[in-house]
Amino acid sequence: MAAELITIFVSAVLVNNFVLYYFLGICPFLGVSSKLDSSVGIGMATTFVMTMTALVTWPVYYYFISPETGLNLPFLEYIAFIIVIASLVQFVEMFLRKFFPHLYRALGIYLPLITTNCAILGMALFMVLRQYNYIQSVVFGFGAGCGFTLVIIIMAGIREQLKFSPVPGVFKGAPITLITAGLLALAFMGFAGIITP
């Protein structure tokens, strides 16, 4: 039981990382990774939303949508998940605005954009596809969020270093960022095959 959960967690964080293996959630990955502290903030917020999404969507799927245990309404899967994610993001936004106003302003437009972060919907859909039970789903959601946070922090660290590097003119800005992301993905490919999902 515990070994299985650890496998799911490590798999979501490193081996099948959402950003670098599935290429999900690239928008915030490139958009908010220019500064270390705001990338930590968006990573935390995404992790929270992912964990909560797993917590809420699993019962919704299991009791209402699932063909076996629910009411057999599989066509509602996407829209129900999106409703849950959107309301969670709204909640996170209110929470941050109240208790961390500086983080709220630093994240700016990227905070409501978590709603359309495909990594979160992808996580919910994978959770269903792989037929995880409740605890496994929550661990999977948390692991996916941790993986996202890890990668965005690594990227922000690299980009802060890049500012002082002699980058050739044509590669300045977005191109060098994309090349860095590609190399990072290659490095993470080294984990491939250790655990099969």
Add this chain to the structure above:
Amino acid sequence: MTLYQSIAVLGSLGVVSGIVLAVSFSRLKVEDDPLVEEILQALPDINCGACGYASCHAYAELVAEGKAPADMCAPGGPETEEKIIRIKGGDLSSEKKIPKNAVVHCKPQKRIFSAGYCGIETCSAANISGAGLLCRFGCLGFGDCLAACPFDAIKINSSGAAEVIPEKCTACGLCVRSCPRDIILMVDYNDGRASYVGCSNTQEGKNTRKVCGSGCIACGLCVKRAPEGTFVLEDSLARVEHSGGEINVEEIKCPTGCIYESVEKTKN
């Protein structure tokens, strides 16, 4: 049957999340002072940090609470101050302020190097080794000030030193803080003109001569020839004490030619 079920499922999901959000909104509501928003509108909203606060928003909040004075915004200048006072409903004081601009106190004809440099291309990094520039006080020219300036008011001139474009400068002071050699200073601009000594070298005259052809050698001619009290000599370096129309740069005939006049062209 499926139709009714799906309507019920989606409907109840919507209602439940709506209620949860409504409850948390009433608990987590942030009371926004409308005054803050209004003051923010009057500010330039460039978050330069010249006022000493983290952002324009942070400053606007403190002004709205009355914890910060209205005259801290350097880029906005007197106009912004007037707007803020009007928003807050206070009295307008008629005190006129002398406008300031930043000036790079190093304007060599030619910079002399003893060695090449191929390290990190920022002034703060290059300052550790001196980047081969003979003058320990001279402008390194990697443009830390250029990167710090939100108004594009700094250029690197033909000799490789930074130079402030006075008509674009708003005196926010970010370049002053960014310069690792502390050679950018704020200067009073009377009627849009200011005289300054384009050198920061505090070594003795003969040593200054060795490292730069156009440095201040502290001969004291400017102190003698200019009206009294306009120039002072300190640490083997001449400095403009108070600037204005009374200084005639031509008349002083500085032997190394390091006294300049900066004229602000009319903003249009």
